[in-house]
Amino acid sequence: MADTPDYSWPPMEKRKLIGTSPKRLDGPQKASGRAKYTSDLKPQGMLFAAYMGSPYAHARVTAIDAGAAEKTPGVKGVHIMAPAGTELQWQGMEVVAVAAVTEEVANDAIRKVKVEYEVLPHLVKEDDLEKAGARAKASGEQVVGDPDKAFQDAEAVHEGQYGIPVITHCCLEPHGQVVQWQGDHVSIWPSSQYISGAAGQLAPNLKVPIANISAHMDYVGGGFGSKFNVGKWAEACAYLSQKAGGAPVKLFLDRAMEQMIAGNRPSAYGKIKIAGKKDGTVTAWQSLTWGTGGFATSGSPPLPYVVDRIPNKRLNYSWVSVNAGPAQAWRAPNNQQACYLTCSALEDFAAKIGMDPMDVFDKAFSYAPDARQETYRYQLRKAAELADWKKLWHPRGQSGAGPVKRGLGVAYSAWGGAGHNSQCRTTIHVDGSVEVDLGTQDLGTGTRTIITQVAAESLGLPMNAIKLNIGDSALPNSGASGGSSTVGGVSSSTRKAALNALAKLYEAVAPSLGAQSDGLEAVGGSIRVKDNPAKSLTWTAACKKIGGAGKISEIGENNQRTPGGLNTQGAAGVQMADVSVDTETGLVRVNRYVAVQDCGLVINPALAQSQVYGAVIMGLSTALVEERVMDAQTGRMLNADMEFYKLAGINDIGDIVVHLDIRPENDKRGVIGLGEPPAIAICAAVGNAVANAIGVRVPNLPVTADRVLAALERGNA
């Protein structure tokens, strides 16, 4: 038996496929409408479910009568999720679901369920901490150094107030699934970011062994952190299927429910005070911040963001429990909030002392982790070059006499992005065909494509020689696609599985080539002797030497604790926004947006670029227009739709310039996930650009016209 193969990535100059940009493999299926998402499925005999959630923000169910619904012709099952006595803590919280032969019948039947509620007091807004009363829970003060003395001795002090609201994930494919519970077996087709986890999540709720649950999914229409768990709706769907005698049941949330209960990003509001010197050195930080992630606790933003070695600090955070749908991980949880609060305050401090914020940020990076400081400074310069900062930046509010003011803003980001636990199985068949199996999922990030690139590169084959299987619980497990952990995890496990299989193939082939198995290499569709390339076998001829069972099947594993140099964590980024603001109408237009991103070894630069474009566009949407609007009086969400919950369109995003920081010294670090890091800084960069343009801070996002005009009025008063 040969030694463990050397799994390290081939050197940059020797790569054939890694580092190149083949088109995404599932692109043709999607662009032709042939890709079947779970919400497109309709297995034989499938029933449609309808779902009813609480109409109140806070209520107790006192009586529920589903008799009329059950008797409706075409109804095959009713599942009550909130029996009498259940306390409902947010509008849309699960009450009852119905399955019927058509969607129309299901929708009619659900309305026939009679529910009586005792309406209870609610709190749905958290922007004013004082009004939250006992619903606010302080997490205890943290003090570092001597902030009081630092503020007393400061040459300059800035105090500001900032807010970033709750926004929803608004996945275009809503949360939902098809479930069939037949006898002792449950089949689920989820819309999920974690296909390997679906069975384990469902098993305890249904009291069915994991071994008796199978999960399959080919495509998922967006997740962004909100689709890790199949949860209560899958459970309801399973019980409906059981009640309907084992027919498959489809239950997807409608758009209103999707907006209310299927996931959101916690808000963050805060009063921030910065002390510093007139040369731009920050000496102290004080923050009183609060926010909500719904009824239950959610994390708090890490402050001050990245530059957390400011020597004197006082930090207070309160979490506010509100009667509104629960938060889910939102593309870099807590980081956008922390970035917005920190970078806004730093920009305002710079404006107060009359300095270019680039210089203040540059100095502040001394408080960032040692290993990152030079990266940030490099990125700051690179971004400034691409944004033409030196030429276009002007001191705050000095944007000429006309009504349309132009401004620039900067912000930075940090993220982990190490690979998750992942197993891959590579099978080489005696006819030369190759299968690569992983229980992972492609959220549209290009996972299928990069796995195939890595497998093909490792085996010395073209990409079309690889048959990739993903999206099924029968395949080797891979982690959830979250935390930007997928690309590192699956590329590493794929690399190892391929090389493990190849080592076995070398053993089978070595006698025919008169060589030792560790003296062989796989290059250009052949197996050849390293120091005598003339001695070789074609891939097909080599595979004919496979004896025994007629195939080689090997596992490769990425353990997130021991990535072995194949993947790593820690991605820095600097971004700059260039905006124009019409001070007469309040409208903000993005002219240009620059994103400089640290990204380690990049497997497919075009797909990586698409990730950054996507993150920036989503971020621009949140900065410009997105906000969950709750009505204090009724406790209801006022924009649980897509007319009044806005998303940015194709004409709202300006031009975007992406710079992937691909350099040999970064490549050496290994693969780093890229889904989240570029999504962090946009709110802060846009907010800073608007402040720079109009001369006053618009404290609360999104920077809608009414807020811009209100800020101008306050500023001019």
Add this chain to the structure above:
Amino acid sequence: MSFKKGEGSTAPRNRFSRRGFLGGVGLGGGALGAGLLETEAAAQSTGKLAGPGPGPVTLNINGKPVNLTIEPRVTLLDAMRNYLGITGAKRVCDRGTCGACTVLIDGKSVYSCTVLAIDAQGRDIQTIEGLAPGNGMHPVSAAFVNNDAQQCGYCTAGFVMAVKGFLGEHPNPTMEDVKHGLGGNLCRCGTYMGVRQAALEVAAATRMKGGKNG
């Protein structure tokens, strides 16, 4: 933030659209699906009573007539997805906002969630499934692949149809035209940069061939 082209010109013949209906009765969810109101509205506009129960409907989809039995309240989108297995068009907002359900009716792009199936009878409905036979790729679809104008892909089929409809009316668009003309389709993953390039690429290729797209 967006507008949809061609909606007025493709209004259903009997002036009874789901959107108009919703506007008429307000947005209270309870009225939707209460058969009586719809029946009355339909009767007033056509003089014929349809529903509330299922009835025969014939749709001309991708050049072929298909028969189905549905209630008059079923939208064209739901008729395709729930009854015919034609699933390229997606149900996302279900309110004529996002464009994921875009199809062409008589050559113009229309949100299929805003059209009742009964009102689409006798019209030429083209869906993404009709763009290219078998495993073929229509030039607009190919341009989406070529410019990586897709991520999760859930908006993509609607966007492809919107681009096709847009280029049918504006064969020589500028970048500015594209930015304005495709404002009726929303993407959550952020693929707009690729979509812009895809639209321009198809237009340029069509010009070189001197023909009409698709």
